[in-house]
Structure formats: C-alpha cells, structure tokens
Amino acid sequence: MKKRILIVEDEFVEANNLEMILHRAGYYVCDIAGYVTKALEIIEREKPDLVLLDIFLKGKLTGIDLAKVLKEKNIAFVYLSANSNKDILAEAKKTEPYGFLVKPFREKDVLVTIDIANYLHEQKLKLKFRSEHVAKDAFVQHRDFEGIIGKSQALNTVFNHIKLVAPTDTSVLILGESGTGKERLVDSLHAQSLRKSRPLIKVNCAALPASLIESELFGHEKGAFTGAYDRRIGKFEQADTGTIFLDEVGELPLDLQVKLLRVLQEKEIERVGGKNTIKVDIRIVAATNRNLETEVANGKFRMDLFYRLNVFPIAVPPLRTRKDDIPVLVAHFISHYAPKLGKDIERISDEAMKTLMNYNWPGNIRELEHLIERSILLSPGKIITSVLLPIFEDVPPVKEITSVGIKTMEQNEVEHIVHVLKICKGKIAGPGGAAELLNLPYSTLVSRMKKLGIKKENVLR
Incomplete structure (x- = not known):
C-alpha cells in the first residue's frame, strides 16, 4: 500500500515541487495545507502516514506547535525549513522529528529522508510495543550485566x-x-x-x-x-x-x-x-x-x-557523572589486580578515596583502572594511602599567528603524539604509557602512528 503523505507548506512553489517529487516516486500526497488549523482538519480526515512540515506557517501557530500534536498521535513527521537559526532548530529538535529537509529541496535528499523517516518510525513502533510488554519486575537484573x-x-x-x-x-x-x-x-x-x-x-x-x-x-x-x-x-x-x-x-x-x-x-x-x-x-x-x-x-x-x-x-x-560508582569500582580493581601482582592489598584509605572522588576523570573507567593498578604496585602496606593523579602542565598562552605560520591538523597531531612519546620515553602501552596519557586504545594509537609516519626509534633520538 502506498504511504500517504501530507504536505504542510505555505509557499505554493515549494509545495508543488514536493508534490511532483513524491508522485514520481510512487507516494500518495493526500493533501496540501498552508496553515496548522487546516492541517489538523486534513489529519483527522485522511490519517496520513507521514507529514512534511514547514516550521514557519501562516497564522498564529507554527509547525513546531503542530509537531507536538503529531507526536501525541504517533504520526511521523519531517521538518521543512530554510531557517538556520540555532535557537529555532534547537526548539524544533525537542519535538523529536524524523529528519530535516532544507530548502531548496533536492529530489534525492527528499526521497532518502522520507525513506529514513518511514524506517525509523516502523522501528520505533516495534520498540514501543516491546516496552509495553516488558515486565516491570525485570527493571534491572545485574546478573545480566x-x-x-x-x-x-x-x-x-x-x-x-x-x-x-x-x-x-x-x-x-x-x-x-x-x-x-x-x-x-x-x-x-x-x-x-x-x-x-x-x-x-x-x-x-x-x-x-x-x-x-x-x-x-x-x-x-x-x-x-x-x-x-x-x-x-x-x-x-x-x-x-x-x-x-x-x-x-x-x-x-x-x-x-x-x-x-x-x-x-x-x-x-x-x-x-x-x-x-x-x-x-x-x-x-x-x-x-x-x-x-x-x-x-x-x-x-x-x-x-x-x-x-x-x-x-x-x-x-562518563565517570565524572556517576561518581557514586567509584568506590565499588575501586574495590573491584583491587580484588582483581592485587592477587595478580602478588600484593596483599585490603582496601584504600578514606583520604585516598576522597582524592579519587574529587578528580574529574577525563580518561573515565580505563584511567581509574590503570591508576589503581599502579597504586597497588607502589603501595608498601596493605592499605593504599595515596594515589598519584596525573599532573597536567599549564598550557602557555596562544601566540598570535599569521597565515604563514598556520599548521595543518595532521602536523599538530604529529607534534602532540611525539611530545607525549618523549614524556613517556617511548613507552606506548601499559600504565604511564602514551596510549593511557592520550586516552586512546593501544591499537588505535599504533594505527595513528603508522598513518602519520611516526616511528618510536626516531622519537627517542
């Protein structure tokens, strides 16, 4: 069955252009409306599958007002807009559209966007059906994770x-x-x-x-x-x-x-x-x-x-937004790494834990894991009493540059990786290695070095 599409657009030329594109592609345009009240009448009568909706329309009501009604009725919609105002687009995004089409329309963009919108709406309906049938007592079972x-x-x-x-x-x-x-x-x-x-x-x-x-x-x-x-x-x-x-x-x-x-x-x-x-x-x-x-x-x-x-x-x-989990993560890493490293570590001190809780964790759980592993190795007793958080040097003020002195992103990336490698004395993996400081998986850093032509032996010269 052909998808039924309603066009809500107050500019005749744009609406007519869209209608011709849709007819050629085999869609059925059930009607065209230039303002919200007429669109609401057509929606009740025609029950469209998808609405192409201009943000700015004739009358007091906007496309965003109509979008809220469409969302309640569970009708898919795509915005049409020539306006790039960030505040308006942010307001439009709150209504959770299935896409945006920017004027003037290209046929390919229109058809791809409609195809995507139909697909997303079908998937959303399937997930909605499933969510309504998930038992409430199955809210969270930690054994599943x-x-x-x-x-x-x-x-x-x-x-x-x-x-x-x-x-x-x-x-x-x-x-x-x-x-x-x-x-x-x-x-x-x-x-x-x-x-x-x-x-x-x-x-x-x-x-x-x-x-x-x-x-x-x-x-x-x-x-x-x-x-x-x-x-x-x-x-x-x-x-x-x-x-x-x-x-x-x-x-x-x-x-x-x-x-x-x-x-x-x-x-x-x-x-x-x-x-x-x-x-x-x-x-x-x-x-x-x-x-x-x-x-x-x-x-x-x-x-x-x-x-x-x-x-x-x-x-x-990120870890900085779920700091309640830091104590349980620390206990887990201690129980995991202490036996492997041959250390009899029982716990972390309150003062050391306070230090961890006050840190912002740019490297997230991976950074915490490496820090605890290193702290276990450095701890002389059964309690970790201190942790050595990374020290980031102050970045010097940016000098005024001319176009002659501008470097490419690739050149900057090479210099940054080489600088970190020198700090780590060529060490790439493991605690204190370049991959950890750069907050990258080891394999990713090695791949970037190959692509950029960075050789460890040249860095250490």
Whole structure:
C-alpha cells in the first residue's frame, strides 16, 4: 500500500515541487495545507502516514506547535525549513522529528529522508510495543550485566535500554567518551539477544589501515589485488547469523560508509574483486566517541547512514557523572589486580578515596583502572594511602599567528603524539604509557602512528 503523505507548506512553489517529487516516486500526497488549523482538519480526515512540515506557517501557530500534536498521535513527521537559526532548530529538535529537509529541496535528499523517516518510525513502533510488554519486575537484573560494575541511576538507565533493545534486531549506536566501557555493554547486549549462541565479531575501525579496511570488512577474492593470494572471508561474513560490532564507526572513509549503508538496507555484501552478492543475516551494533551529527554537518559522515545506525542510541555516561560508582569500582580493581601482582592489598584509605572522588576523570573507567593498578604496585602496606593523579602542565598562552605560520591538523597531531612519546620515553602501552596519557586504545594509537609516519626509534633520538 502506498504511504500517504501530507504536505504542510505555505509557499505554493515549494509545495508543488514536493508534490511532483513524491508522485514520481510512487507516494500518495493526500493533501496540501498552508496553515496548522487546516492541517489538523486534513489529519483527522485522511490519517496520513507521514507529514512534511514547514516550521514557519501562516497564522498564529507554527509547525513546531503542530509537531507536538503529531507526536501525541504517533504520526511521523519531517521538518521543512530554510531557517538556520540555532535557537529555532534547537526548539524544533525537542519535538523529536524524523529528519530535516532544507530548502531548496533536492529530489534525492527528499526521497532518502522520507525513506529514513518511514524506517525509523516502523522501528520505533516495534520498540514501543516491546516496552509495553516488558515486565516491570525485570527493571534491572545485574546478573545480566556481568563484568559491568556500578549501581548508579545513570548506569541503571543504560541497563534498562539494553534490556529493551537486546531481544530485537534493531541497529544500536552506543555513544560515549573513550574509556567508558562501551565494549562491555556490547558483550551484554549480544548475550541477552536471540543471537547469543551465534558469533559476535568485533572490529575497531580506527585501528585498520585505510588500504586494508575494505578487505577486512567485506573480504576479497583470490587475485583481487596484488598480494591477494587466497580468498579471504571478511568480518561481515564471519558474523553471519550473529552480531557485528563496529567500534569507532566515525572513522570509516566515506566510500566505505556507502557500502555499510548497503549492508544495513539490503543485508548483502560483495567481496573485493567478486562478481556475486552474498546475503548476510547480521545485527549491527556501532560505537563512537565522536559527535556524528557534527560530522554529518561537516560532510564527514553520511546523513542516511547516521539515521540508519541511530535507530536506538544508547549514551554511556562518563565517570565524572556517576561518581557514586567509584568506590565499588575501586574495590573491584583491587580484588582483581592485587592477587595478580602478588600484593596483599585490603582496601584504600578514606583520604585516598576522597582524592579519587574529587578528580574529574577525563580518561573515565580505563584511567581509574590503570591508576589503581599502579597504586597497588607502589603501595608498601596493605592499605593504599595515596594515589598519584596525573599532573597536567599549564598550557602557555596562544601566540598570535599569521597565515604563514598556520599548521595543518595532521602536523599538530604529529607534534602532540611525539611530545607525549618523549614524556613517556617511548613507552606506548601499559600504565604511564602514551596510549593511557592520550586516552586512546593501544591499537588505535599504533594505527595513528603508522598513518602519520611516526616511528618510536626516531622519537627517542
């Protein structure tokens, strides 16, 4: 059955243009309204599936006022706007639209946005149905989240979201700073899914060289390129019937984002050098510490892929917002590392704990874990009486520069990594290593060094 679309737009030319685009694509435009009161009458009569809604309309009521009604009626809507005022857009975003279309409209953008809106609305209805049937006594069962330490309200909210979405095949996007434990949440999500007995394949997109990432994800045929002596099965095929976790998905090059979108839409892949499509039955979970909306605005991440991944976002809170969990985390790390390090450590002193509670934790749980491990090694007795928090030197004032002295982002990144390596005397991994100070996974730092041509032996000269 054709989707029924209502256009709410008070400019005749724009409305007529949209109507022609939709007719060519096979949609049914049930009517056009130029102001909110008329739109409400049409909605009652026609029951549209989707509303394309201008923010500024004739009359006293705006598109934002109508959006609140549509939300109550559970009707999907997409905003139409030529206005880029941040305050107005922020107000519009509060109504949780399924997208924005900026005037003047391009046919491709209109059709992609409508396709995404329909998809998101269907997924939302499925999740709404499930949430209404989740037993209240199943609010949080900590045994379902083995290996994730903490009982704060912020963490409980994350647990509830995972319990809700885990049994579905909905794509999940896990958002959070480095070191917050996003990978542990993926393990729990997969363990509570209907695919728990099937593979869970993990890929760190930031750690893969650009020249190899396509082959790594999609596989390749023998002879596809120089050095391809055998057929290779890629990560997507390995994850067939299971789950694939794409960590740091924001690092994917734009050409591979197109191919990932195809996997999400069509559930099929092609190996590099292959001629046949291969069907895959996978659930995609992605994670990033980047603001993907900003990346979309800057043209670095595809809008259609963002909305396909962002069906069910889960924001992992940073440690500084869940400090209630620090004591239990410290106790866990002591019980874990003390026996491994051959130390008889019983607890941490109140004064040392106070120091931890007053720290802002830019490196989150990973930083706390490394700090406790180091403190265990340095402690002479059974009680950790002091902790050595990182000391950050004051940044000198920025000098006025001319265009001649401006450095590229890549040059600045090279200088920063080299500076940290010199401080760590070339140590990359482990406590006190460059990866810890830079708050990066070891594999990510090594990958960045390779891409930037940084060699440890040259740094130490």
